[in-house]
Amino acid sequence: MALTSGTKFGPYEIVSLLGAGGMGEVYRARDTKLGRDVALKFLPPLFSADADRVARFEREARLLASLNHPHIGAIYGFEDGGSVPALVLELVEGDTLHDRLRRGPLPLSEALAVAQQIAEALESAHERGIIHRDLKPSNIKITPDGVVKVLDFGLAKALAAEGSGQDLSKSPTLTADETIVGAILGTAAYMSPEQARGQLVDKRTDIWAFACVLFEMLTGSSAFARKTLTDTIAAVVGAEPGWKVLPAGTPGSIRRLLTRGLQKDARRRLRDIADARIELEDTMAAPAEPAPVPTPRRWSRLELSALSLGIATALVFLWAARDRFGKPVTAPTPPDTRVIRLTDLPGLEESPAISTDGRSVAFTADVGGKRQVFVQLTAGGAPLQVTRDTVDHECPRWSPDSSSLLYFSPAISGAVQGSIWEIPALGGVPRRVVNSVGCTDVNQRDGRLALFRLTKDGIQLVTTPTDNSRFDVLAQFAPATYYLYPRWSPDGRWIAFQRGDNIRFDIFVAPATGGEPHQLTHDNNMMSGFAWLPDSTGIVYSSSRGGTMPYLPTLSLWQVTLRDGRVRQVVSGETSYMTPDISKSGAILVSRMRLQTDIWKFPVDGPPAENVRRGVRVTRQTGQVLTPTASPDDKQIAFLSDSGGHANLWVVNTENGGLRQITYERDRNVAVGVPVWSPDGHTITFVSSRGNQGLTFGVWLVDSDGSNLRNVANPGLGPAWSPDGRWVYYSTWSGVAATDVVLKKVPVDGGSAVTVRTERLRNVI
Numbered sequence: 001m002a003l004t005s006g007t008k009f010g011p012y013e014i015v016s017l018l019g020a021g022g023m024g025e026v027y028r029a030r031d032t033k034l035g036r037d038v039a040l041k042f043l044p045p046l047f048s049a050d051a052d053r054v055a056r057f058e059r060e061a062r063l064l065a066s067l068n069h070p071h072i073g074a075i076y077g078f079e080d081g082g083s084v085p086a087l088v089l090e091l092v093e094g095d096t097l098h099d100r101l102r103r104g105p106l107p108l109s110e111a112l113a114v115a116q117q118i119a120e121a122l123e124s125a126h127e128r129g130i131i132h133r134d135l136k137p138s139n140i141k142i143t144p145d146g147v148v149k150v151l152d153f154g155l156a157k158a159l160a161a162e163g164s165g166q167d168l169s170k171s172p173t174l175t176a177d178e179t180i181v182g183a184i185l186g187t188a189a190y191m192s193p194e195q196a197r198g199q200l201v202d203k204r205t206d207i208w209a210f211a212c213v214l215f216e217m218l219t220g221s222s223a224f225a226r227k228t229l230t231d232t233i234a235a236v237v238g239a240e241p242g243w244k245v246l247p248a249g250t251p252g253s254i255r256r257l258l259t260r261g262l263q264k265d266a267r268r269r270l271r272d273i274a275d276a277r278i279e280l281e282d283t284m285a286a287p288a289e290p291a292p293v294p295t296p297r298r299w300s301r302l303e304l305s306a307l308s309l310g311i312a313t314a315l316v317f318l319w320a321a322r323d324r325f326g327k328p329v330t331a332p333t334p335p336d337t338r339v340i341r342l343t344d345l346p347g348l349e350e351s352p353a354i355s356t357d358g359r360s361v362a363f364t365a366d367v368g369g370k371r372q373v374f375v376q377l378t379a380g381g382a383p384l385q386v387t388r389d390t391v392d393h394e395c396p397r398w399s400p401d402s403s404s405l406l407y408f409s410p411a412i413s414g415a416v417q418g419s420i421w422e423i424p425a426l427g428g429v430p431r432r433v434v435n436s437v438g439c440t441d442v443n444q445r446d447g448r449l450a451l452f453r454l455t456k457d458g459i460q461l462v463t464t465p466t467d468n469s470r471f472d473v474l475a476q477f478a479p480a481t482y483y484l485y486p487r488w489s490p491d492g493r494w495i496a497f498q499r500g501d502n503i504r505f506d507i508f509v510a511p512a513t514g515g516e517p518h519q520l521t522h523d524n525n526m527m528s529g530f531a532w533l534p535d536s537t538g539i540v541y542s543s544s545r546g547g548t549m550p551y552l553p554t555l556s557l558w559q560v561t562l563r564d565g566r567v568r569q570v571v572s573g574e575t576s577y578m579t580p581d582i583s584k585s586g587a588i589l590v591s592r593m594r595l596q597t598d599i600w601k602f603p604v605d606g607p608p609a610e611n612v613r614r615g616v617r618v619t620r621q622t623g624q625v626l627t628p629t630a631s632p633d634d635k636q637i638a639f640l641s642d643s644g645g646h647a648n649l650w651v652v653n654t655e656n657g658g659l660r661q662i663t664y665e666r667d668r669n670v671a672v673g674v675p676v677w678s679p680d681g682h683t684i685t686f687v688s689s690r691g692n693q694g695l696t697f698g699v700w701l702v703d704s705d706g707s708n709l710r711n712v713a714n715p716g717l718g719p720a721w722s723p724d725g726r727w728v729y730y731s732t733w734s735g736v737a738a739t740d741v742v743l744k745k746v747p748v749d750g751g752s753a754v755t756v757r758t759e760r761l762r763n764v765i
Helices: 051-065 097-101 108-127 155-159 180-188 204-219 229-238 252-261 273-285 608-613
Strands: 012-021 024-031 036-042 075-080 085-090 140-142 148-150 301-304 314-323 337-344 349-354 360-367 370-377 394-398 404-409 418-424 431-436 449-455 458-464 472-477 482-488 494-500 505-511 527-532 538-543 556-561 567-571 576-582 588-593 625-630 636-641 648-653 659-661 672-677 683-688 698-703 710-713 717-721 727-733 741-747 754-757
Touching (some): 097 204, 360 394, 472 505, 648 672
Antiparallel strands (some): 024 036, 301 314, 314 337, 404 418, 449 458, 672 683, 698 710, 717 727
C-alpha cells in the first residue's frame, strides 16, 4: 500500500514514508490527539490478510510494548484501521548504525559506548524473555545526542505464522534504498549458525548478532557478509571472521568478548548479554594500554579514581588519566586507566577519604544500623573497623601524618550541635575535639580544621587547631540556609563549602584569611560532596546537573575552575558518583551507586508478612520509577519514569498492563516529578522545572490522556488537590530563608492564586 501525506489513519495523519520492505512499510505520522510525531509500521499484505496471524501479532505486540528501557524504541500501541493493521512506534530521530558505518569504522571509545547501550537494551529484553532475533545495524539508531535505540524487538517472531518454523528474521527487511537481495544479505550476515539452519533459537542468537555488530563497528566491515546469499550463510555456518582486520589497539578483553560471542556452537558461546555489558564497562574504565614509560609528574593530566558502591557495595579504584581542567594541554595523551576492587561489604559504603601517603582509604559502612568508620589498605586486605560506639560517624578525614582520623557525629537527643572527634587510625579511644554543626576538613599543611559552628549570632565558618587554642572566624551567616562540607584547598589559600536549602545546593569559596565568600557554581541542584584538584585550580564535585529526576537523581562528576567558574562533565552515565576525595598524587575516590526501582501494589487488610507475600509487581524497569499515584477508580497508576533517558510521566493500566506516556519533556535542563491524580480522574498535577534554573519548580496540569498541558503556578512545590477538584494547593517560597514558605491555592480553570496560610512551612518537592 502507498499512503500520501495528509492521509488519516485513526487519530494519526501521515506525514511521509520512512521506509518499506518485507516486514511492511513505515511512515512518519502525526498523533493529532496527543500532538506528537510517531512512526506507523503497516504490516505487509501477506500477514494483514490472515486474521489469525494478525490476532497473534497483536498479542505479541502487547508483550513487546511492555519493554520499557531508555535504549529500546518504544511500542506505543496497535492500531487496526479495518483491513490494515499497524504498530504505533516511538519515532526515533537520527541515523541508523548502518548509516554511520557507511562513513567507516567507529573509534574504539565510540564503538564501546554504542555497544554498551545495545547490551543494556538486550539485557532488559532478555530478562523479560524477549529475544530480538533480527539485531543488525539498520535496526539500531543513534539519536543526535548520542543515545542508542534498538528497534523492532521481537517483530520477526511476532510476524511468523502460528506453529510454523518460519523465522522472519531471515526474510527481506528493505529500507527505501535497498534491493531485495541486499536486504536478505543484510539480515543473513547477522544470523547465528543455528538460526541459519532453521533450528530453535534462544537469547544466544542475539549474543551472536551483537558480536557481529561490534566487530563491524570496530572494523568497518561485516564479519560474514559475502557476495551471494549462499556464500553468506556458508560463512556464518563454517567460516571464521577476519580477526586480523581488527584494529591493532583493540583491547584483549574485547578480542576475547568477540571470540566468545562468535562461537559456532551455541553451547560454547557467551551465555548472558549481561556478561558482555560488564566486560564493556570494565574495558571502558580500564582499556588495555601499554604501560607508559615513567616520567616526572606534570599536572597536564588529572588522574581519576573511583571507589565504587552499589547494591553489591563493592569499593573499586578507577584510575583514568584526563586533561587537567584549568590549563591548556599541549598535546592529547591516551587514557591511562586502572581498576582495583577494594571491598565487598554489605550495605552502603560512603564518604571515602584517601590518606596523605596514599596507602590507606577511610570510609563509613553500616554496622547494626549505625555508620562506622573503616580503614582499608589500597594494596588489599580486609577492612579494619576503627570506631565501635553506637552513634553515627560521618566524613572521616586524615590527619597530615596519617596517624589519626577526624570525623563528625551528629547531635544526640537534646543537643543543638554535633561534635568533631579524633581517633587513632588503627582504632582506640576517640577524643572529642570541638562542637560543630557538620563535617570538618583538615589542612594538610598545618593540621588546622575548617568547620561550621552555631553561635548566638548565627552560623560561623571558622578554622582552629585540634587543641582549640584559637578560633579564627572567616565568615558569618544568618541561620537561613544550610552550610555543608568545608574543604581546604591544597595550597591552603581557600575554603570551599556547599550552601543551599537542603535540597538544592551550590559551591561557594571563601579566602582562608577571611573575606566575603563568592559563588563558584550556579547549578541549583542536588549535590553530594566535592574535592579540590591537587594544584588548587578547581574543584571536582558531585551534582545532579543535567539530570531530570527530582528524586534520587543520578549524580555525575563535574569540574569547575576557580579562575572563571567554567564547568565541564567528568563522568556520566546511569551510575551515581558521590562524595569525591582527591589525593596529592591525583587519585580521585568516589562512592559509586546505581539504583533500580519498581512500583509494587500491596494489600493492607492482612498481617504485615501476609501483605508483603501478596504484593504484585506493577512495573518492570531497568532504571527508576518513582512517586506512583492511583486513579480514583484504582484501575490506573501514574508515575515518574526515566525511560527514554528523560524523566516523564507514564500511566500503567493495572488490569491489562497497558502502558502509555503522557508527558514528552526532552530538554536535559528540565526536571519533572510528583504526579497527583485529580478526584474526578480527568487531570494529573505535577511539578516541572521548565523555565526555571536547576531544581526550581512550577506546578503544571495535564489531562490523563496526555493532552491540555498547562502551567498554573510558578514557582510552586508539593501540589495537592482540593476534595472537589476545583483547586490545586501548593507551597511557594516567599522570603530569604529556606523556611520562608507559604501555602497557596490556584483554580484549575484559570485565575490568580490565593494565599491560604502565611506561617512558615516545610519546603518540599
